[in-house]
Amino acid sequence: MAEHRLTRREFVRSAAFGFAALALAACAPAPSPTAPAAPAEEKPATATPAPTPTPVPTAPPRIYGTGKLEVVVWYQDWDGANRIMNSITPQFVEKNPDVTVNLQAIAYGDLFSKLLPSIAAGTEGDVLMAYTDWVVGTDVKQVFLDITEPVGGAAAIKEKMWEAAFTGVDVPEGKIFYLPWLAGIRGAAMTVNKDHLAEKNIDYLNFKTFEEVIEAGVALTQRDAQGKITRSGYSPRSSQYQLLWSLIWQLGGKFYDKETGKWNHDTPEGEEAAQIIYDVYWKHKTCDFDLFQSEFEAVSQKLVSIWGDGAWTASVQTDVAGIPCDNIVTPKLANAKEYVLYPQHMAVWALSRRLANAKDKLKAALDFALLLVSPDALIQAFDFYSGVCMTKAVYEDPRIEKVKYGLMSKRVATGMWPVARYPQDHVANHGPAATEFERAMRQEITIKEAFANMDAYLNEQEAQARERIGL
Numbered sequence: 001m002a003e004h005r006l007t008r009r010e011f012v013r014s015a016a017f018g019f020a021a022l023a024l025a026a027c028a029p030a031p032s033p034t035a036p037a038a039p040a041e042e043k044p045a046t047a048t049p050a051p052t053p054t055p056v057p058t059a060p061p062r063i064y065g066t067g068k069l070e071v072v073v074w075y076q077d078w079d080g081a082n083r084i085m086n087s088i089t090p091q092f093v094e095k096n097p098d099v100t101v102n103l104q105a106i107a108y109g110d111l112f113s114k115l116l117p118s119i120a121a122g123t124e125g126d127v128l129m130a131y132t133d134w135v136v137g138t139d140v141k142q143v144f145l146d147i148t149e150p151v152g153g154a155a156a157i158k159e160k161m162w163e164a165a166f167t168g169v170d171v172p173e174g175k176i177f178y179l180p181w182l183a184g185i186r187g188a189a190m191t192v193n194k195d196h197l198a199e200k201n202i203d204y205l206n207f208k209t210f211e212e213v214i215e216a217g218v219a220l221t222q223r224d225a226q227g228k229i230t231r232s233g234y235s236p237r238s239s240q241y242q243l244l245w246s247l248i249w250q251l252g253g254k255f256y257d258k259e260t261g262k263w264n265h266d267t268p269e270g271e272e273a274a275q276i277i278y279d280v281y282w283k284h285k286t287c288d289f290d291l292f293q294s295e296f297e298a299v300s301q302k303l304v305s306i307w308g309d310g311a312w313t314a315s316v317q318t319d320v321a322g323i324p325c326d327n328i329v330t331p332k333l334a335n336a337k338e339y340v341l342y343p344q345h346m347a348v349w350a351l352s353r354r355l356a357n358a359k360d361k362l363k364a365a366l367d368f369a370l371l372l373v374s375p376d377a378l379i380q381a382f383d384f385y386s387g388v389c390m391t392k393a394v395y396e397d398p399r400i401e402k403v404k405y406g407l408m409s410k411r412v413a414t415g416m417w418p419v420a421r422y423p424q425d426h427v428a429n430h431g432p433a434a435t436e437f438e439r440a441m442r443q444e445i446t447i448k449e450a451f452a453n454m455d456a457y458l459n460e461q462e463a464q465a466r467e468r469i470g471l
Contacts, residue, residue, distance in 0.1 A: 065093030074125035077105035132168035162417035183346035184310035187242025217286030239308030247273035315386035
């Protein structure tokens with residue numbers, strides 16, 4: 001296949017979900033600052049804000065069925081979701097002739113900006129696609145319907161899905177307010193250029209520790225005659241903020257106290273975790289800040305061998321840029337006291353609180369939402385998407401082996417979700433904190449200075465959110 005360099009426009013068109021799931025401006029920790037209302041776009045590896053892409057026009061509604069109960073579905077307008085919706089909705093209305101499904105595909109930026117205001121006004125759809133980091137700074141009880149009893153109880157639904165996926169938002173204990181759907185898990189997965197690793201006979205599927213990844217990165221890094229890096233063996237630039245949290249937890253520390261709402265990265269474990277990432281740049285020298293501005297574009301140009309931007313990147317780089325990729329779960333530190341990973345936020349389905357007073361429509365809407373997270377709906381997604389879902393039955397279904405990225409997704413999902421953890425904080429935009437951490441990695445400020453700046457910002461945002469929520 002001829003080399004095809006990945007442009008911004010192609011990337012947005014081919015990986016709209018990847019951006020939305022992983023580079024959300026609302027809260028998704030990333031190496032550059034983002035505003036809460038910014039559309040989905042890739043995060044450059046520098047502190048320069050990402051340019052705003054041209055919004056995708058909102059599509060006209062698609063109506064299926066002729067039943068008296070109309071269920072309005074809001075979801076992000078991207079090719080993958082449209083494929084799933086157009087596949088399962090006709091089947092649903094055939095089995096439920098009393099229901100009409102009104103599918104409303106909404107451009108990412110529009111969906112993000114209208115969701116919470118519409119909920120406040122009572123004009124939202126009945127079934128809602130959202131991202132958990134859109135609602136971390138809210139009282140989820142006032143946003144989505146409590147579906148604990150309708151789904152048969154928390155214990156029953158958590159048997160069908162990995163429990164960690166229900167902890168992306170601070171919810172009342174034992175309550176279910178959303179159904180986890182898909183996630184790109186930046187930081188909790190690593191992606192490799194298979195050709196690069198084959199050059200050095202590196203068996204990436206048998207990495208046991210994070211240190212082995214760094215060793216591989218050293219072997220894979222290439223330099224010119226002057227010693228300047230011409231290929232990064234391992235780049236943490238897109239995932240270093242998420243990785244920091246995982247490493248702190250693995251070292252036995254913490255950075256956020258859910259009970260008090262206090263943030264504190266400036267601990268021995270925090271310094272050790274930050275030093276590990278810092279050493280990737282300045283000691284092991286598998287990456288620098290001169291080779292590229294945008295990691296995903298550098299990957300498409302074969303300038304990076306291992307990266308952590310999310311499991312979703314494997315399919316995009318393979319299918320669009322012609323880069324043969326594979327995913328692995330981010331390995332643990334050799335001295336980890338606990339194997340735990342922060343997988344960033346996820347796409348979910350939720351129901352309108354208005355349905356509490358419309359029992360017939362509630363059943364129809366919930367049945368449709370449950371279908372969306374079922375194997376019949378989700379398996380087809382992995383023919384073009386290399387991220388993960390949270391429904392165990394998807395990976396137990398033999399059909400998963402017949403779709404292009406099915407086995408890849410299964411390997412990562414079954415390895416990552418059992419060790420996944422969310423802090424359940426209430427900060428809606430981690431961009432400024434991520435920028436301060438990057439400044440330390442660039443040697444612009446010390447790690448201690450970065451932590452002081454990060455904690456000052458995060459504690460201010462947390463306090464404001466808690467006051468707003470009433471905690």
